[in-house]
């Protein structure tokens with residue numbers, strides 16, 4: 341119990357509600373139900389939760405005249421100053437009357453709870469579409485780029501009366517863009533980071549902001565932080581706000597959708613020029629994502645001038661043809677889809693890149709959101725790799741991956757079981773990206789991650805003496821599939837790689853003995869013990885591959901549970917078992933080779 345207490349850590353609901361303590365999960369559900377009830381009492385029908393972000397929850401409902409409304413609530417757990425931002429967001433949204441921007445309806449306060457009301461943008465946000473569809477086609481991207489170009493014009497040309505007052509949205513990214521396939525229209529939502537621009541695109545102060553100039557506020561930025569996975573370098577480093585910020589958001593968005601990633605950081609290893617896009621378009625995106633400001637700005641200027649012409653070029657409207665998957669994925673069916681969460685050895689991985697050693701005494705198990713604060717010192721490709729790993733958990737999948745960087749090669753072992761066949765192509769894109777990005781990482785070492793179903797996580801509370809409270813000892817869940825005898829002869833992988841520095845929890849020896857015994861039986865799976873002061877969480881998935889061994893297998897799992905009741909330390913420890921020792925080897929590759937639409941018509945036509 342000598343570990344530092346976990347202080348500033350909170351598992352975000354975004355991870356999975358199933359990982360919250362019973363009490364917190366109940367509170368969370370109750371709160372959502374209260375919101376739904378209140379909105380229903382106000383006369384809205386079909387009220388439902390449609391989104392949740394770091395700052396709030398978003399509900400939708402229908403009024404008497406069949407108008408679709410959206411209600412954005414700020415999280416009550418946030419500081420008042422942060423909650424007040426919802427009112428600023430309401431103000432900026434109310435400035436616009438444009439078909440690509442949801443109409444502002446009202447801002448109201450119920451006790452301390454602010455509620456922003458606006459029109460619902462019909463359709464699906466582009467992050468959801470990207471998860472479902474995988475890489476966007478060139479045609480989709482050009483159509484989208486044209487609409488984004490139009491949006492940038494709307495923002496730049498905003499006027500307060502006769503005075504030009506360009507607006508910076510500040511958070512353009514796929515999840516803030518709602519696409520309606522029926523009407524082919526795009527809407528920009530989430531105005532929580534928007535401000536009046538201080539500078540114009542050429543870096544000159546904007547005359548309308550005389551107040552700022554007079555109040556000697558010329559050096560301070562009024563900019564707000566957008567999503568660190570999508571904002572450009574200037575916004576990240578606290579520069580004064582300018583339309584360049586949104587050009588960067590647009591470039592990041594187009595890049596992320598073209599490559600099926602959830603961030604902008606992969607562009608050095610997987611440039612837009614490698615994605616089978618029209619050459620001119622790909623070059624512009626890469627220029628806009630450049631590390632060099634002059635190149636970025638020139639790219640942005642080119643986009644603003646030429647996007648309409650680029651979008652007019654003929655591009656075949658065919659579905660994507662994908663190369664063979666870099667690593668295999670198994671498919672399976674299940675009645676209830678898993679609520680996937682990923683755990684990884686990323687702390688160790690990040691620490692190596694953390695030059696200022698700010699992570700040394702952080703010992704939390706799961707730092708998904710928390711990592712955002714520590715991303716500054718990490719290389720872009722490492723960030724992109726971690727984001728690509730997180731993206732895997734957006735799919736209904738269980739399994740494990742290990743990446744081992746040795747000499748000049750990358751070795752990947754995997755076991756991935758996807759529970760929705762229709763998502764196979766997009767999941768393949770997501771998995772291939774992890775490999776391509778890993779090929780671009782030069783630091784030596786090992787990275788492993790497990791993907792499990794949070795619904796199956798066993799949680800046991802401790803009493804005042806530290807003993808676990810339960811009526812009946814819960815059982816570890818497993819599936820059985822019998823694979824052909826020939827497959828059984830292949831050597832199975834055996835995942836033991838010495839003490840992992842991230843795993844501070846000392847497990848009872850008996851558990852380790854059981855795991856050794858389990859290893860003799862052909863199976864795949866993972867088990868992670870996460871011991872907190874008040875409770876123990878056991879995350880796991882198991883798949884027995886030799887049905888003849890089921891009796892022994894389930895007996896060992898029961899024993900593991902019994903011995904787990906002796907865990908008294910705090911920390912995390914776990915084991916992962918991959919089914920075969922068929923490690924795939926990949927060469928390191930600093931940058932994927934160029935591939936443009938016109939050059940390779942067979943492949944893309």
Ligand SMILES: Nc1ncnc2c1ncn2[C@@H]1O[C@H](COP(=O)(O)OP(=O)(O)OP(=O)(O)O)[C@@H](O)[C@H]1O
Pocket residue numbers: 390391392393394395396397398410412442458459460461462465511515516518529530531532
């Ligand atoms: N007017 C709207 N019409 C349709 N969908 C909307 C609307 N506003 C928000 N959404 C949906 O709700 C999600 C979350 O909304 P929003 O981005 O405003 O919340 P947030 O808490 O600021 O999120 P984040 O932390 O991701 O910035 C969006 O990704 C989008 O899918």
